[in-house]
Amino acid sequence: MAVNLQIPEVEPREQRLGSVISFHGTASECYDKCRDKGLHMRDRSFSQNGGCSSSTAFTTDCSVRDVAVVLHAPIGCAGDFGVQSYNLTLGSAARGLPVHNLWAICTNLSERDTVYGAADKLRDALREAYTRFNPKLIFLHTSCVSGIIGEDIESIAEEVEEELGVIIAPVYCEGFRSKIWSTGFDATAHAIMRKVAKPVAQKSDNIINVFNFQGSHTFNAILGKLGLVPRYLFPFATVEDLENMPDALATTHICETLGTYVSAALEEEYGVPEIKAPTPYGLEWTDRWLREIARVTGREHLVEDVIASEHERIEPQLQELRSFLSGKTVYVLAGDSYVHSIVSCCRSFGMKIAGGTSYHHDQVYDNDYGEVNSLGNMIHITGDVQEYTICNKQPYEFISLLRDAHPDIAILRHNQISTVVNKLGIPSFMISDPNQIIAYDGLIEFGKRVAETIQSGRLVKNIARHTRFPYTEWWLSKNDPFYYERGEANG
Ligand code: SF4
CATH class of the missing domain: 3.40.50.1980 (Nitrogenase molybdenum iron protein domain)
Incomplete structure (x- = not known):
């Protein structure tokens, strides 16, 4: 266990979690190597940003x-x-x-x-x-x-x-x-x-800590069906919310990369259980997440009815979107775990994954529960990804990757990358608020946005016709996006 609140500084992820910024292969190869921390930090001899x-x-x-x-x-x-x-x-x-x-x-x-x-x-x-x-x-x-x-x-x-x-x-x-x-x-x-966090005299009987960015309050509706109340952390929380985090029934989050350190710390220091399930992105992941929340909070008698009625409610829209999106190809670029969450959403609609690039990868988590290993969940619940890379946001690399893959759409989390992708003539959907695509309603919202974006393809093709990249012909004709990868820097 890596959490040590007695020291002022948290140990960097490279040391704690064996995190890396470079890999190319299949997602399952990456997963297999990570099981004994078999990936090593490899730097690049050329870097465009950081x-x-x-x-x-x-x-x-x-x-x-x-x-x-x-x-x-x-x-x-x-x-x-x-x-x-x-x-x-x-x-x-x-x-x-x-x-x-x-x-x-x-x-x-x-x-x-x-x-x-x-x-x-x-x-x-x-x-x-x-x-x-x-x-x-x-x-x-x-x-x-x-x-x-x-x-x-x-x-x-x-x-x-x-x-x-x-x-x-x-x-x-x-x-x-x-x-x-x-x-x-x-x-x-x-x-x-x-x-800031303080021991509490009494546990709440309905509060769940939800670690997120500055997202909308979409957890209210889904958790409300189980009689639970989300406490959104940290952005826009009050100082009292931070103090009272230890009184929660459980901790969940929108992304393992964001939330697993604090979840582990709350579990170890105050006995607040971390929800051991995938994040609520995509149909199957949401079902598993809800069941685990119900189990931990003593609401198992409610959860199957909630899941059945939610499935029934969204079924017509889900089928309509599937008929358009099924078979469409998608490339996903995002922070580590968020790639896996987006892939889960895409596969709920039958989309084909042309490739996935995450900006770093944590080989383990602080609470190394298999159930929260997002890469493992992606592979074991939704399937492998054949073209899987780790690249710390180097445009010269992902431009080559995307040109090769040439998907119907790219889905991302960062607007600057969206601009670069559009210049390649590939429509892109930038998820600015990850909370908007959680659970069942969020999945439908996600599907609608993806469908709309694919239909805007002519606009970005026009943009591509009028765009020149600053790369030389030498680089653009080179069939090796990883040319500048160096050997092992450490580890
Ligand atoms: S902005 Fe640059 S100089 Fe400032 S803390 Fe970050 S890396 Fe260091």
Whole structure:
């Protein structure tokens, strides 16, 4: 078991989970190799872009209500303040919450600070955040620079916390510590588990923790059928929600990549069971997820009727969509587990998987239950994927992969990639809110969007005719997307 809340920093995924950023083969080959952590970190000698744990951590915690974030970093690391402010205001308005800009401050570390340290600057920034925003909690984010200069974050946080009387939770998310940007999810979860979550005197009899991004409240309806109430975490949760996480009947999530570290921590520290089932994407996965929730919460007497009536309700639309989508080819690109979830949805409509690319892969999870292994669930419940790759978002690689596969549609989770895919003349559906396609109603919604997107094929073919990629003929005619893969970097 890898969860250790006694130490301030979560161990990066490479070390904890044997995570990798490169593989090509079949999904089952990947799965077989992972069973004894047989994949090794392979770097690339050419990289067009990358991600950062700091940014991922920020996405996860900056929209918790009544919190401020102090980022101890050069100003360039605050490049995502703008987009997160936009998400916060939009998400707050959609939920009928008070709308305000992001409560975040960057210490703007300078070259001089890297020589002499910037402890006073950090103290001042924490005080300023407290005075300006009056938050109930301050997340203190680190960066590459604060890590390299060895700033004593723990001591400063404790000192200012005592002075101001507000919780200060350090989030250790230096970008250089991990090649896997999802380590940032764990950094936030670790900070919250260590500094905010509290033992509770009494367990709830109906609350389920649901870890998600800033998604819509689609879990209300499906969990409500079993008399359960979702507590959405972390975005837009209250500080009290974070404190009370241990009182829940169980923990579930929309994605193993996002939710399994915090689920394991809640199970180990507070005995909150992690739901041992696939996520509710696609017909069969949703059935299994509901049955497991019912088993854990003592609602088994209700669940079969719910499943039967939901199947009956969606059957006409499901059949109509199947008659259009069955046999259509799809390429899926997304974060690790989310690829498997999208494949599950596609196969519920009889679509053919032309290929799948995930941006990294965790060979194990913190609670290494077979039932939450999304790659295993994809293979064993829905079938193998012959063209399966792991690529950390390098456009030059996935352009080659997509040109070879030439699917009827590509389904993705990131809008920048959607733009690149459209330029190849391939229609793309970008899932901006994963909550919208959960369970039975979500599956129908997914099918409708996919069908609409395929029907927009002429538009993207026009776009492709007027697009030139910045790649040389040498690269475009090369039949080896993995040309720049290096040998084993470590492990
Ligand atoms: S990788 Fe380091 S320097 Fe770059 S944004 Fe992330 S924390 Fe800042």
